[in-house]
């Protein structure tokens with residue numbers, strides 16, 4: 001079966017979810033692009049958008065339509081070529097409308113899993129539950145005569161385990177998009193020894209056509225991205241708990257958030273990132289990964305406490321940030337949660353003294369958005385860390401310690417065989433987490 005044949009009938013499971021909706025968009029765009037090639041004129045293509053939440057499907061289609069419009073506006077030159085035989089399409093707006101209509105025509109929304117019984121390729125982005133994923137794979141696999149390929153978006157469940165539990169005989173790999181899939185350039189590709197070379201080549205070609213940066217990861221729970229992020233988050237959490245002997249916990253959370261953002265020149269502080277991903281999600285991913293970690297524990301009782309109190313972060317349906325460790329106004333953190341009182345304490349009540357405790361941020365520590373745009377970001381980051389080494393301020397010491405831990409985690413991912421080399425770890429953190437410099441560097445040591 002060639003590339004195009006494989007794409008004639010695709011299903012996206014969990015299509016109405018955060019990840020599934022983006023995967024549906026990317027799949028439908030690629031399928032429509034294949035359908036519009038002269039060689040494929042008259043062929044029938046389908047992308048089934050399957051989700052149990054039927055109420056979400058109409059909104060999903062409006063979202064896809066709006067996103068296809070954006071995508072079409074960016075590729076009018078390419079679309080003009082694809083529609084070269086359509087004399088009726090004159091203006092750019094005619095071509096864009098025709099493309100939206102063609103992309104939407106391949107999408108079949110529905111709640112029934114049976115729609116996937118004819119598919120040749122299945123993208124899976126249902127909730128992070130190994131039992132649920134296994135059940136769906138088993139049901140499709142035993143009713144689908146096409147020996148379909150399963151591309152799972154799991155963040156933490158080992159692919160080899162899913163292969164065995166659903167008896168897929170190597171027809172599964174991890175195609176791990178980052179959130180949101182339509183925007184984020186990174187895909188971690190997790191293959192297992194049972195995969196055919198045809199399947200691996202197809203996955204690479206598909207990722208390339210979706211304009212993704214592909215980083216291979218070995219099949220070890222959490223892969224590279226979460227392998228780094230979960231340990232890095234634990235460092236921030238544990239450090240805040242350590243500082244609790246010197247200040248109230250909410251101030252310590254504020255300090256570590258500030259160190260990891262301003263002093264480390266990252267796009268957001270570690271507690272803001274945990275809120276963004278979701279306290280419940282981070283806690284859950286650690287729980288899934290933990291049994292596979294030898295000689296270390298991936299668990300935080302602070303995350304448990306927050307979860308039990310119902311403080312979970314994550315986003316509302318409109319994409320705005322829910323409160324978590326931090327409270328947000330217009331997307332910006334303004335207060336921090338106090339577990340003692342169960343309420344938020346405004347930054348204005350304590351930030352002056354907490355900032356003074358950390359010490360003045362030196363001018364060499366550039367704001368992330370300036371640093372990341374610079375062609376000399378590595379050397380500018382190196383300069384800042386070099387400067388910290390000569391400082392006595394607590395912020396500098398905490399940033400250096402955090403940088404070292406982050407580097408150690410990166411090196412461990414290589415020595416554990418999760419990543420092929422430290423360049424791959426750095427690519428994941430630069431591309432998937434928008435860091436301005438890779439964790440495996442020489443300037444934090």
Ligand SMILES: NC(=O)c1ccc[n+]([C@@H]2O[C@H](COP(=O)([O-])OP(=O)(O)OC[C@H]3O[C@@H](n4cnc5c(N)ncnc54)[C@H](O)[C@@H]3O)[C@@H](O)[C@H]2O)c1
Pocket residue numbers: 013014015016017018019020050051052053124125126127128129132136153154155156176177178179277
């Ligand atoms: N959110 C992230 O940042 C992120 C990043 C990378 C990977 N992932 C992974 O992607 C997957 C989906 O995560 P998400 O954040 O999009 O979750 P989500 O909760 O937003 O979406 C899950 C979707 O699956 C649907 N679903 C549940 N059971 C189903 C079933 N039996 N059949 C069909 N649909 C079903 C739900 O209705 C929901 O729409 C998980 O495996 C997660 O670990 C998430």
